[in-house]
Amino acid sequence: MQFSGPSISMHRLSRHYATVRAVDSVSLEIAAGSLVALVGLSGSGKSTLLKMVNRLVEPTSGTIRIGGEPVESIDPHVLRRRIGYVFQNIGLFPHMTIARNIAIGLELAGEKDRREGRVAELLDLVELPQEMAARMPDQLSGGQQQRVGVARALATRPGLMLMDEPFGALDPVTRDNLTEQYKALHQRLGLTTIIVTHDMAEALYLADRVLVMEAGRIRADATPAELVSGNVGAEAEALVAIPRAQAAHLIALGKKS
Amino acid sequence: MNPAWQQALARVPELLAAHVQLSFSALLLAMLICLPLAIWAARSPKVAAVALAVASLIQTIPGLALLALFYPLLLGLSALIGGGISAFGFLPALLALTLYALLPILRNAVTGLTGVDPAASEAADGLGMTAWQKLQYVEAPLAAPTIMAGIRTAAVWTIGAATLSTTVGQPSLGDLIFAGLQTQNWTLVLAGCLFSAALAIAVDLLLGLIERGIRERRRIMAIAGTALIAAGLLIATLPLMIARDNVVVIGAKSFSEQYILARLIGSRLEDAGYRVRYRDGLGSAVVYQALTAGDIDVYVDYSGTLWTNQMQRSDSQPKAAMLDTIAQWTRTSHGVTMLGALGFENAYAFAVRPEDARDKSLRTLDDLARVSSDFNFGTDVEFLERPEWQMVRAAYPIRFKNARAFNPTFMYPALKSGEVDVISAFSSDGRIAANNFVVLEDRKGAVPSYEAIMLLAPDRGSDDQLVAALNPLVGAITVELMREANYMVDRRDDKKTPRQAARWLNDKLKE
Numbered sequence: 161m162q163f164s165g166p167s168i169s170m171h172r173l174s175r176h177y178a179t180v181r182a183v184d185s186v187s188l189e190i191a192a193g194s195l196v197a198l199v200g201l202s203g204s205g206k207s208t209l210l211k212m213v214n215r216l217v218e219p220t221s222g223t224i225r226i227g228g229e230p231v232e233s234i235d236p237h238v239l240r241r242r243i244g245y246v247f248q249n250i251g252l253f254p255h256m257t258i259a260r261n262i263a264i265g266l267e268l269a270g271e272k273d274r275r276e277g278r279v280a281e282l283l284d285l286v287e288l289p290q291e292m293a294a295r296m297p298d299q300l301s302g303g304q305q306q307r308v309g310v311a312r313a314l315a316t317r318p319g320l321m322l323m324d325e326p327f328g329a330l331d332p333v334t335r336d337n338l339t340e341q342y343k344a345l346h347q348r349l350g351l352t353t354i355i356v357t358h359d360m361a362e363a364l365y366l367a368d369r370v371l372v373m374e375a376g377r378i379r380a381d382a383t384p385a386e387l388v389s390g391n392v393g394a395e396a397e398a399l400v401a402i403p404r405a406q407a408a409h410l411i412a413l414g415k416k417s
Numbered sequence: 418m419n420p421a422w423q424q425a426l427a428r429v430p431e432l433l434a435a436h437v438q439l440s441f442s443a444l445l446l447a448m449l450i451c452l453p454l455a456i457w458a459a460r461s462p463k464v465a466a467v468a469l470a471v472a473s474l475i476q477t478i479p480g481l482a483l484l485a486l487f488y489p490l491l492l493g494l495s496a497l498i499g500g501g502i503s504a505f506g507f508l509p510a511l512l513a514l515t516l517y518a519l520l521p522i523l524r525n526a527v528t529g530l531t532g533v534d535p536a537a538s539e540a541a542d543g544l545g546m547t548a549w550q551k552l553q554y555v556e557a558p559l560a561a562p563t564i565m566a567g568i569r570t571a572a573v574w575t576i577g578a579a580t581l582s583t584t585v586g587q588p589s590l591g592d593l594i595f596a597g598l599q600t601q602n603w604t605l606v607l608a609g610c611l612f613s614a615a616l617a618i619a620v621d622l623l624l625g626l627i628e629r630g631i632r633e634r635r636r637i638m639a640i641a642g643t644a645l646i647a648a649g650l651l652i653a654t655l656p657l658m659i660a661r662d663n664v665v666v667i668g669a670k671s672f673s674e675q676y677i678l679a680r681l682i683g684s685r686l687e688d689a690g691y692r693v694r695y696r697d698g699l700g701s702a703v704v705y706q707a708l709t710a711g712d713i714d715v716y717v718d719y720s721g722t723l724w725t726n727q728m729q730r731s732d733s734q735p736k737a738a739m740l741d742t743i744a745q746w747t748r749t750s751h752g753v754t755m756l757g758a759l760g761f762e763n764a765y766a767f768a769v770r771p772e773d774a775r776d777k778s779l780r781t782l783d784d785l786a787r788v789s790s791d792f793n794f795g796t797d798v799e800f801l802e803r804p805e806w807q808m809v810r811a812a813y814p815i816r817f818k819n820a821r822a823f824n825p826t827f828m829y830p831a832l833k834s835g836e837v838d839v840i841s842a843f844s845s846d847g848r849i850a851a852n853n854f855v856v857l858e859d860r861k862g863a864v865p866s867y868e869a870i871m872l873l874a875p876d877r878g879s880d881d882q883l884v885a886a887l888n889p890l891v892g893a894i895t896v897e898l899m900r901e902a903n904y905m906v907d908r909r910d911d912k913k914t915p916r917q918a919a920r921w922l923n924d925k926l927k928e
Binding site: 236 | 534535536537538539540541542543544545546547550554555558559634
């Protein structure tokens with residue numbers, strides 16, 4: 161399998177808001193093709209860190225390189241067109257059909273040919289029926305809308321996907337479904353993905369590397385297996401304890417019956 | 418159809434055309450100002466705060482005052498750059514109405530643009546849209562229904578407020594309303610109101626159709642609405658596009674005598690083969706400037722008015738000498754020809770009820786001064802600010818209990834009913850004699866004389882044919898004839914239109 165996704169390198173990256181250090185001197189290497197989960201409580205700085213990668217947030221200091229190229233040397237809109245971005249509130253354009261929503265990146269890039277074919281391909285990819293193409297966003301369920309969000313992000317064939325709580329607002333069944341399907345997609349397309357979530361269970365299931373953030377710093381950096389086995393720090397342990405306790409409770413319930 | 422309606426409807430097409438042209442221009446100009454400003458304001462809260470504060474401030478100025486303000490403003494500006502700007506007619510009306518239309522358009526556009534769903538905005542950024550693309554693909558389409566709603570509000574306001582542009586000499590449906598109000602011709606008032614209301618409703622419905630088309634993303638609906646508006650605009654303004662050369666424009670201030678004299682002059686000119694147009698309801702201050710600028714060609718003014726207002730004189734001269742001085746002054750200062758005095762005077766005259774005159778033995782202004790502290794004074798809206806009032810007060814120790822301003826139409830009934838005890842009437846007004854009111858003598862000659870005089874615009878003075886057509890009117894109209902003609906229009910029963918009264922007067926002159 162060829163990885164088309166780039167590697168990412170952050171060096172002493174900080175973002176300060178007045179007196180708050182949302183991200184505090186983070187240095188990090190992310191290998192091409194990896195699926196990294198950023199986990200932490202609200203306000204831990206995980207979204208800010210993610211948004212600095214596509215310059216939706218500008219760093220106070222430090223550098224980010226994507227595939228060796230420093231992001232500040234690229235115009236923000238050019239940079240963002242190379243990166244897929246999916247977020248919790250989806251943000252489909254309510255005045256455009258699903259097909260146009262999906263193809264908007266191609267429209268911006270001035271690609272006129274084969275847009276319809278690409279839309280059909282992407283609908284298949286996110287497992288939506290073709291007749292959705294002509295519908296308007298408000299005619300779709302939340303889960304369907306986020307599938308469109310993923311398809312829209314993938315339309316321009318980016319190597320890097322940034323996902324900010326992408327499935328956070330969906331019901332558990334839809335969410336589980338989408339998580340699983342996205343994991344397959346990530347592998348099939350050879351993407352590099354950074355996904356922000358506050359749900360440790362999701363991170364453990366989805367990612368091949370989990371970063372735990374607290375107060376703007378990375379407190380733990382481990383594989384899911386290492387996290388579950390413990391000894392990776394108190395912050396990580398507190399987050400892992402929740403799904404672990406839930407799992408234990410479920411198992412205990414199963415034994416009783 | 419009765420003749421009153423026929424007469425009113427005959428004037429509608431031209432006035433409607435002018436009304437549509439003015440309102441549409443103002444609305445378009447306001448949009449051109451507001452939409453870019455709103456885009457800027459949506460990105461900068463400071464700009465939004467300042468722009469909306471200014472627009473709101475403008476909105477608190479009454480429409481009539483805003484129009485009036487532009488007159489001296491443009492006059493000053495014109496003087497500053499050495500002339501060339503007309504302070505009269507279309508321009509001041511356009512500017513005032515444009516300012517008036519700013520607030521609803523600006524406020525809705527800013528609300529619409531800043532109210533775009535933050536998720537859609539974040540998605541636009543995340544997809545790599547430039548600021549311009551974001552505006553084009555996301556912000557403008559999402560804000561469009563709100564912006565359209567603002568334009569709708571502005572359109573209705575503008576069409577309504579455009580009726581006020583009559584006062585600065587811009588023809589509009591307001592001409593019917595103002596003329597009707599002055600002559601108590603309710604048919605005219607009603608026609609003016611009905612047509613401006615119908616215009617506002619029609620435009621509102623069509624803009625509503627476009628708004629709905631945008632909101633529900635039904636392109637056909639938006640296109641149909643736009644096409645209908647464009648068609649309406651074209652049809653409505655058609656009468657203005659028909660070439661009109663050598664039309665003589667006759668000005669009139671806002672009272673019956675002026676309307677009648679304008680029609681009398683008009684009929685004489687039509688007999689001489691001219692085409693004529695009327696600009697009614699002009700303010701005293703505006704009308705002379707309009708003549709010097711050539712915006713109107715002929716009108717009747719009063720010697721005392723020019724003496725105090727235009728010439729800024731506060732001394733007194735005998736009648737004949739005064740007329741000579743005025744004729745010389747208008748010619749040398751503005752090239753305006755004074756064709757001559759019509760033969761009657763319309764001076765400010767203090768009038769009281771006959772029973773008061775008898776019981777309190779009131780004959781002169783000195784007698785009035787004696788009882789003034791018990792008297793309520795009724796006057797027209799401008800008299801208390803006029804120099805004549807200062808002259809009277811300087812000559813006689815008059816101190817009234819209180820003073821109330823009326824539209825001239827309501828001043829006479831107010832005296833009759835006892836609401837007020839003395840009024841500043843006009844000596845040629847037919848309602849003085851009709852009510853047996855007693856005019857108090859000005860024995861000290863404090864008030865200058867108010868001979869009716871006919872004035873011609875600079876480039877009309879040399880038009881021999883026109884001068885020949887109007888010359889017979891000089892010295893021909895006695896105060897009795899004028900009073901009778903005025904009363905025909907002003908009285909409550911068996912009311913005549915100014916045109917009918919002018920025809921009657923014309924027939925009398927030919928006898």
